[in-house]
Amino acid sequence: MKFRAKIIDVGCLNHFTRVVNTVSKLSKACVLRLTCDHLFFVLSGKVASGGVSMWCELAQVNFFDEFQLEGVSADANEIFLELAPENLSRALKTAQNARSVKIKLTKKNCPCLTLAAELPSLSGVSRVVTHDIPVDVIPRRLWHDFREPQMPDYDVSIYLPPLKTMKSVVDRMKNLSNYLVMEANLNGEMNLKIETDLVSVTTHFKELGNPPWGEDGSQSTSASHRDSEFMAQTRLDIRKLQQFLTGQQVNPSRAMCNIVHNRILHLIFLHEDVSLQYFIPAVV
Known part of the structure; x- marks a missing residue:
């Protein structure tokens, strides 16, 4: 199971940051679903018990210059991660003037999304600021809880x-x-x-x-x-x-x-x- 991505374009970085900021304002914890073509931020609240739910979908090609994913298996090329979006939002805020931002799934003391921002400096030598964002890997047996909600039969x-x-x-x-x-x-x-x-x-x-x-x-x-x-x-x-x-x-x-x-x-x-x-x- 591997994931790595890279953003170079500053416009794409700012747009991605705005999306993550929005998600962080709506939920303290959510699931990040990664596929080869899309990223999804999912909050699966139980509406019957009064909870809100959210589904945010991004086409990865519109944000990332590089995007590589190897899921849990060949027939399930996806990764589901539970994280605190506020942590990702804070990391992105330090990278607003970055030359590039790399994001990858790593194994430290626990599974992490590691964000490495290459920042410019007056000396001409680039600095790299790294953030390790703890995540929980969602097992495949629970994936069905985080599928796209159906549009209700509205009035x-x-x-x-x-x-x-x-x-x-x-x-x-x-x-x-x-x-x-x-x-x-x-x-x-x-x-x-x-x-x-x-x-x-x-x-x-x-x-x-x-x-x-x-x-x-x-x-x-x-x-x-x-x-x-x-x-x-x-x-x-x-x-x-x-x-x-x-x-x-x-x-x-x-x-x-x-x-x-x-x-x-x-x-x-x-x-x-x-x-x-x-x-x-x-x-x-």
């Missing part, structure tokens, strides 16, 4: 408003309540609402648009039978939504969400070479 899918605007609204609402109701319909309308014994506040968004899903442009089974005026809603822990909006640094070209009425909010951020999915369960 409404809608594009999100500008994320800075949405974050500003959620930040203010958090001062008034611990819970937020997010609702939307197939006419491109979305509302963020809080209701307490003392105050009721609603922010309205219109003309957001509803994304077509599937090759034929169809909506899901649930959505296709819905009245376009029907407001599907989900009541959320406002802190989980705020954490997601505060932590994201992916700068998506498209941001949307799917709502399963009274069950799940499924957020989707798409960049040309990164996709990020985040699932927040409803609270009663």
Whole structure:
């Protein structure tokens, strides 16, 4: 089992750092799945028990100048590692001006992702700063717990408003309540609402648009039978939504969400070479 990769382009390094920073804001621990073509950061929370889950997918060719992988076996050419993304984020922050960054799987006192950054110096002699990030190797029998989540049979899918605007609204609402109701319909309308014994506040968004899903442009089974005026809603822990909006640094070209009425909010951020999915369960 071997893994080594190298980043030379500073733009790719900065982009990869932003993605890792986003992941580190969303989870204290996650699984890094490595394949020959992709990297995945996976948080497999149990939605039924109130946990969030995350799936972040990166095409390795858009980030790495060199990428070599030998998985656990010929028929399973993958590696699953559990790590603290904050440790990887801190290591990358020291490498922002690096000439190159090498990442490889090593065996020290424990399995590690070793990050070696070649930094320039005034003397002309390069310096190499090395970080050993402890990881746990996930055995193959547990891999099925970290596969891509299926898109839920949603009631409404809608594009999100500008994320800075949405974050500003959620930040203010958090001062008034611990819970937020997010609702939307197939006419491109979305509302963020809080209701307490003392105050009721609603922010309205219109003309957001509803994304077509599937090759034929169809909506899901649930959505296709819905009245376009029907407001599907989900009541959320406002802190989980705020954490997601505060932590994201992916700068998506498209941001949307799917709502399963009274069950799940499924957020989707798409960049040309990164996709990020985040699932927040409803609270009663």
